[in-house]
Amino acid sequence: MESRHIVPLDLLQLTYAYGLILLSVALARLCGIGQEKKLFWVSIRMVLQLLAVGYLLNLVFAVRSPAPVLLMLLAMTGFSLQVAGSRIKKRMPHFYRVVGSSIVIGCGGVTFYFCLLVVGYTPWFDPRYLIPLAGMIIGNAMNGATLAAERLSCEMHDRREEIETAICLGADARQAAEPALRAAYTASLIPTMNTMAATGIVALPGMMTGQILSGTEPVIAVRYQIAIMCAITGAVAITSFLILLQGYRQYFTKAHQLR
Amino acid sequence: MVQLENVGFVRKRPGGEQAVILDGVSFCACPSNITGIVGPSGSGKSTLIRLINRLDDPSTGTISLNGDDISTVDPLLLRRKVAMVLQKPFMFEGTVLSNLQRPFLYRNLLPPPAGSDEVVRVISLVRLSPDMLEREARSLSGGEQQRVNLARALISHPEVLLLDEPTSALDRPATDSLATTLREICCREQLVIIIVTHDLRLAERAADYLIYLEQGMIIEEGGVSEMLAVPRTVALQRFLAKPDKEEE
Numbered sequence: 001m002e003s004r005h006i007v008p009l010d011l012l013q014l015t016y017a018y019g020l021i022l023l024s025v026a027l028a029r030l031c032g033i034g035q036e037k038k039l040f041w042v043s044i045r046m047v048l049q050l051l052a053v054g055y056l057l058n059l060v061f062a063v064r065s066p067a068p069v070l071l072m073l074l075a076m077t078g079f080s081l082q083v084a085g086s087r088i089k090k091r092m093p094h095f096y097r098v099v100g101s102s103i104v105i106g107c108g109g110v111t112f113y114f115c116l117l118v119v120g121y122t123p124w125f126d127p128r129y130l131i132p133l134a135g136m137i138i139g140n141a142m143n144g145a146t147l148a149a150e151r152l153s154c155e156m157h158d159r160r161e162e163i164e165t166a167i168c169l170g171a172d173a174r175q176a177a178e179p180a181l182r183a184a185y186t187a188s189l190i191p192t193m194n195t196m197a198a199t200g201i202v203a204l205p206g207m208m209t210g211q212i213l214s215g216t217e218p219v220i221a222v223r224y225q226i227a228i229m230c231a232i233t234g235a236v237a238i239t240s241f242l243i244l245l246q247g248y249r250q251y252f253t254k255a256h257q258l259r
Numbered sequence: 260m261v262q263l264e265n266v267g268f269v270r271k272r273p274g275g276e277q278a279v280i281l282d283g284v285s286f287c288a289c290p291s292n293i294t295g296i297v298g299p300s301g302s303g304k305s306t307l308i309r310l311i312n313r314l315d316d317p318s319t320g321t322i323s324l325n326g327d328d329i330s331t332v333d334p335l336l337l338r339r340k341v342a343m344v345l346q347k348p349f350m351f352e353g354t355v356l357s358n359l360q361r362p363f364l365y366r367n368l369l370p371p372p373a374g375s376d377e378v379v380r381v382i383s384l385v386r387l388s389p390d391m392l393e394r395e396a397r398s399l400s401g402g403e404q405q406r407v408n409l410a411r412a413l414i415s416h417p418e419v420l421l422l423d424e425p426t427s428a429l430d431r432p433a434t435d436s437l438a439t440t441l442r443e444i445c446c447r448e449q450l451v452i453i454i455v456t457h458d459l460r461l462a463e464r465a466a467d468y469l470i471y472l473e474q475g476m477i478i479e480e481g482g483v484s485e486m487l488a489v490p491r492t493v494a495l496q497r498f499l500a501k502p503d504k505e506e507e
Contacts, residue, residue: 164314165349169411170338171365255313255334 006214018043057131066125073111073134077103080142087146090153093250093259099145099243106239107134107141114231136207136228137235140192144236148188148243155180156251163258173252181244188240192233199229261288261311261341261419261451266320268306268475280306281475284320288468290418293445293452295466295483297459299498303475304455305346308421311453312341324419339366342417346424348408350396355387355407358396362415371414381410384444386436402433406440413444419451420444426458438464459499463487471495 009017021043028036060068081100085091092098111134115121121129156163159180166176174181199205204212207228211221251259268281280303288294296304309315311322313334322329329337351358359378360370371377373392382389385406391399396407405425412420422441426434438461445452456462462469462483469486471479471494478494479486490496 161345161347161349162351165345165351166361166365167314168312168338168343168345169362169365170335170415172335175365253316255316257314257316257334 018047057127060127060131064127066123069125069127069130072127072131073138076135076138077107080138080145084142084146084149088150088153090150090157092149092153092156092247095149098246098250099149102239102242102246103138103141103145106242107138107235110141110231110235110238111137114227118227118231132207133228133231137231140232141235141239143191144188144240145243147191148184148240149247151184151187152180152244152247155183156248160258167256167258171256173249173256176256176258177248177251181248184244185240188243189237192236196229196233199225205229260290260325261453262323263287263307263311264321264323266307266310266317266322268303268310268315269318270306279475281310281317284472284475284477286470286477286480288419288451288453290451291445291449292468293441293454293466295462295469296453296455296472297457297462297469297498298472299501300457302472304472305423307472308343308423308453308455311419311421312338312343314343339415340417341419341421342412342415343421344405344408344412344423344425346427348401348404348428350399350404350407353396354393355396355399356392358407359392359411359414361411377414381414384413384447385410385440401428402430402436405429405433405437409440409444413448416448417450419453422452422454422456424456424458425454426456426461431460434458434461435464437461441465459487471498473498 021039025036025040028034028039056072060072077100081096081103084099084103085095088095111130112124114137115130115133116124119129119133124130156177162179163176167173195205205225208218208221208225211224212218216224253259264285266281266284267279270278270280272278284303284307286294296307298304306315310317311329313329316330324332324337324340329341351361356373356378359381363370373389378392379389382392387403387406387410391403396404399407405428409422409425426437429437441452441454442465444450454461454465466483469481469483470477471486471492473494479490479492486495487499490499
């Protein structure tokens, strides 16, 4: 298949697209279901955020140096940590240290493994690859991390009697926390597993759609999609695992006592 | 023998405020003896026995088991010697037998089968029928669950058995039956048994020695029958006069 150029959307075309949001706002107002103000301001926020990112990416692409790329990855990690923290009501002790280090190790490791070994482009910091790939990996891992941390916190609270009974029967902290860890790990992987199961049948994934629109052959786009799904699953699994591994210990003392 | 010397426990509240739960508690509990700890709600009696198997650590003082300071003993090894039955009998999913096998799994040992000496010994100690081994543990009555709870604690051959309000979910006949069972277990296994209870009926029927705790301090102690018949302190007299001891 011949590679074609993508249609560059101008302001008028974007206005047509935004018309759909305005239609939704009008519909919500007309039917009195509410949410129209929220919908409108969220859409404005989305436009501003994306425009800002677009210009920032242009700048980073133009500089062609590892420093701004790594700085951007660091900002993405920090932002994901802040989002994860704000979503959780009942946080585990030392939440930011546990989740932050897990995201850095889990996502950082998977991103560099994927970019350097699987895709193998040069230079290693090429923002055209590194930023979108890391963005997808961090974004998905953040969701997994949030689910793992929140579920662990709830399970440790709800299973207090079970955990103390196990400790009284001679279990160490890990053995006593095992049912809670199992439940939290399962919860963190469910969205990723659901996405994998539905990919290609229920919906075409965003990255693949974007590549096809920009002229990439569907078969190559599919290969990229398979590879990125593997990377996302790995990042979610490793990040959640690290959170749970460090997280359950925060609930116990060195003498295997529940705090 | 379990010995407590000048044991204190301070709990930090969320605002940073400190609450004194136990203050200068000292007593000794000997093998083949049952020590009952009674007192009103919030007197620190449950906290006290949690310190003996290191579910919590004391802020001051020492607790020793057979002369060894328990703070120097590996808590996992200590809990094999000092078994504890919590107030609410938590049953793990599965049969009664699988619940009895739990302590072995935690120690990475081969779990004993239904007909094994260990299982037969504990179910006869707590007067459970062998037919119950294959029953779903969570489907049992409160009294039966408390017996499984007791059997599960005894299967590891502990030297000390701690019971926190074991009759809180039991009716009077079940309480009396448990008191008899505990007396039998104490004699046959030569255990140190410490029971925390607000149930004076259980204390009277099961315990040899009684400690009355109020606001984290021992107010009065002595033989059960003397203490209940002729309380020396006003605090104990007041406690004994209350119809519902937990309401105080």
